Amino acid sequence: MRLNMASKFVNFGSKLFKSSKNLLSSAYAKRSSSSGSARKWIGARQKLLTFGALTGATGLLMYAMDASVDASSDNVHPAKQLWPHKGLLTAIDKESVRRGYQVYKEVCSSCHSLQYIAYRNLVGVCMTESEAKAEAEGITVHDGPDEDGNYFDRPGKLSDYMPMPYPNEEAGRAANNGAYPPDLSYIVSARKGGEDYIFALLTGYCDPPAGFALRDGLYFNPYFSGGAIAMGQLISNESVTYADADVAPSASQIAKDVTTFLCWTSEPDYDIRKLLVIKVFIISSFLIALTYYIKRLKWSSLKTRKIFYLPEIQENAKKAAEGAKNSK
Structure with a gap:
């Protein structure tokens, strides 16, 4: 079953690639009379679309293989629980x-x-530090060597x-x-x-x-x-x-x-990472809003400005400059 699904999607991917290639080649033939820059743009677009078609076909193939593995497994799938x-x-x-x-x-x-x-990981999660120490002392750890080069047994510690x-x-x-x-x-x-x-x-x-x-x-x-x-x-x-x-x-x-x-x-660190994501989301929302406001503030003068061409003013400025030059 797995091989059949894989072969089907390989054939589908090859057909998709051929159809996209034919489509792009026909589009390229229609625009053959365009300028050189247009030809370069069409060639780059053809490569990009071909790469996208191949990527999509590969994704579909991987999804089909994963689904076929699930469908052909030899065990019952567990029901979803509301954790x-x-x-x-x-x-x-x-x-x-x-x-x-x-x-x-x-x-x-x-x-x-x-x-x-380690026993230290239990502190603050399911027991206090004193409880974790007592729990660790209930085991015997073979440790060493000591200063004389001998191994010895000792009660457990939080680091064990x-x-x-x-x-x-x-x-x-x-x-x-x-x-x-x-x-x-x-x-x-x-x-x-x-x-x-x-x-x-x-x-x-x-x-x-x-x-x-x-x-x-x-x-x-x-x-x-x-x-x-x-x-x-x-x-x-x-x-x-x-x-x-x-x-x-x-x-x-x-x-x-x-x-x-x-x-x-x-x-x-499940709770720590989730709390970090929440903090990043809050801070990022504030910074994005602030950045958007600053962008609107800084670029508003450039976006709303208008440039006028007035020949009279240019002629008057030219005459004034010539007069100042002659007076010297």
Whole structure:
């Protein structure tokens, strides 16, 4: 299917190029009697239009190939969710990030790592500095060498990154039937569909359809490529106990919180960049308005001036100049 779509659009692009070339050549033939400057202008226009036609055909080809890949994929496309932080003037829910970190620590950290997130990144987002220090001191870091050249174990600090669940990739594969759990630091940005895909994957476990054979140790999830996934369904109702009694720990709420947390780990500066864009827009609007006013003010005298040719004044000035010359 992918090759058929690509071949169709390649043929369409070639036909478009030939038609544009014929059109431009006929237009050029009609103007062959024009001057040399006109011929140069038509030639430049012909090149520009040909380049535009080729660029448009290439864009259509790329769009068709991407659409064919989506249409021929072997997994169900996730439904669009209304995430609060997707608005223009909205930020990531810090309470949801805090609950999502709890879900990650209690459910996901035994298999998945966050090797690009340090404990200092949690300060001001989902916990205070003292809470982050206490959280970091709960791990043991193998550090060194010291002044004597020896390695030692010490409590964690804010500058330390979150620990890996396995010492190496081989140990991770051995503990998960040959499947290595991916790092979750940038998982939302790394997967097509982003937050929608992660949420659908966590809540989309179901029984396999008739005729679908699963190997031992695999589970069926229609949102995962191929349908067979090594990670079992870990999120269910009340699988995590929240400290806030007003938030019900349903499976969808837990999945939403951990997805929001992973969205923040993928872009820790998400709110800062959005705030910067708002500031740039406000300042640019003011500067553009000021620049437009100054332009109108400075150029108004030049745009409204009028030049008159008065032969009488010129003759009088010429006579006056000759008289002054003769008097000398």
